[in-house]
Amino acid sequence: DAGVIQSPRHEVTEMGQEVTLRCKPISGHNSLFWYRQTMMRGLELLIYFNNNVPIDDSGMPEDRFSAKMPNASFSTLKIQPSEPRDSAVYFCASSHRENQPQHFGDGTRLSIL
Amino acid sequence: AQTVTQSQPEMSVQEAETVTLSCTYDTSESDYYLFWYKQPPSRQMILVIRQEAYKQQNATENRFSVNFQKAAKSFSLKISDSQLGDAAMYFCAYSPSGSARQLTFGSGTQLTVLP
Numbered sequence: 274d275a276g277v278i279q280s281p282r283h284e285v286t287e288m289g290q291e292v293t294l295r296c297k298p299i300s301g302h303n304s305l306f307w308y309r310q311t312m313m314r315g316l317e318l319l320i321y322f323n324n325n326v327p328i329d330d331s332g333m334p335e336d337r338f339s340a341k342m343p344n345a346s347f348s349t350l351k352i353q354p355s356e357p358r359d360s361a362v363y364f365c366a367s368s369h370r371e372n373q374p375q376h377f378g379d380g381t382r383l384s385i386l
Numbered sequence: 387a388q389t390v391t392q393s394q395p396e397m398s399v400q401e402a403e404t405v406t407l408s409c410t411y412d413t414s415e416s417d418y419y420l421f422w423y424k425q426p427p428s429r430q431m432i433l434v435i436r437q438e439a440y441k442q443q444n445a446t447e448n449r450f451s452v453n454f455q456k457a458a459k460s461f462s463l464k465i466s467d468s469q470l471g472d473a474a475m476y477f478c479a480y481s482p483s484g485s486a487r488q489l490t491f492g493s494g495t496q497l498t499v500l501p
Binding site: 308318329362368376 | 419421423428429430431432433436477487488489490491492493494
């Protein structure tokens with residue numbers, strides 16, 4: 274089975290530009306999570322969806338961040354406008370049922386210059 | 387709020403030896419899940435082992451086992467017969483049961499395996 278697929282793997286862009294990160298969860302998984310990893314703050318949950326509905330977005334740092342899940346097989350995390358402090362590795366993860374562990378994608382390394 | 391603490395930023399072990407990584411957590415819940423994830427330099431997050439809080443028996447996966455002490459809120463990972471490929475950052479993580487299943491991670495322990 275294909276795992277969680279994230280794109281792009283690396284993104285380098287200039288401050289002020291819009292950035293869109295993409296995630297395809299494992300087929301059949303009904304929960305999707307976006308995490309951010311930085312040296313200073315470690316791994317933090319940004320938002321999670323259950324059956325395509327956002328359940329908890331309290332981890333989204335600012336209004337510049339938004340996430341959508343238009344269908345069960347696709348989600349986006351958008352940053353507009355981007356800032357250097359947004360530089361991090363962004364992970365997407367999905368899980369099947371309540372007691373099943375989360376499977377992570379390979380992450381997107383985002384660098385904002 | 388739940389917190390997860392890994393007090394060992396770095397550990398090292400000789401190849402073929404055994405090492406134990408420590409993790410403590412704080413929660414008021416009685417039912418929850420605990421995990422150890424491994425992150426090698428490739429930055430993948432790989433599930434190593436998981437434990438359900440209502441199960442008293444410690445989880446085991448081949449060379450990996452845990453020592454789960456619910457009363458003490460302790461969840462350590464033991465790696466036996468360490469191999470060079472075990473070198474990675476190890477994260478302890480907590481997840482509540484019920485509909486809110488987000489993971490709370492510890493700060494990680496960087497494990498070095500010495501040949």
